[in-house]
Amino acid sequence: EVQLVESGGGLVRPGGSLRLSCAASGFTFSTSSMGWVRQAPGKGLEWVSSMSGSSNYIFYADSVKGRFTISRDNAKNSVFLQMNSLRAEDTAIYYCVRQGIVVVAAAVRPADYWGQGTLVTVSS
Amino acid sequence: DIQLTQSPSFLSASIGDRVSITCRASQGISSFLAWYQQKPGKAPKLLIYAASTLQSGVPSRFSGSGSGAEFTLTISSLQPEDFATYYCQQLNSYPVTFGQGTRLEIK
16 A cells, blocks of 8 residues: 655744654655655645655755755665755645656656645744 | 646535536646546545556546646546645646645535
């Protein structure tokens, strides 16, 4: 059974940092693209970042570029999101996702599994 | 960036109704579109990808169609568990974008 379990969320002051972790199990992690999607309270979905299994391809939303860094440890079946210079508008539930389905000729793989999410609140 | 616009943003329907939600892209994206369902307090769930391919385990009353810049999600006969918010997502290119969502409620 595929499982994604996020941790590391919490309350942080504007300008602060936080590191989210996602522990994966139930599939071959090292060959799977992984990503993060967030959802501000009462709002829609916003993609944040994605990383290929080999770490060769990394993408960020413009809203977080230069502040957030995605990484992964294939030996520990984990993916991380280092968030620096946090702003109030980064307040959201952050979901870890597996982008596991290959759509022929598509650049993006859909998110076929989602974690339960971890809440990040940026407030003074 | 590719913009996705869903219509309607809100839909009220009854059990057994057939409903459709439209997603329009700001440029052609071939068939590179996915649909998700999200229930309150839960993570989204993948329903359809590549515009019309049903994800494993998703009931056959859900279907997707379209290509280019206009896509449709159809639920053939609404069941109580289908009342949720639906999002489209383009798979054509990064940065990934989602539609703003369509909230489906019981009439």
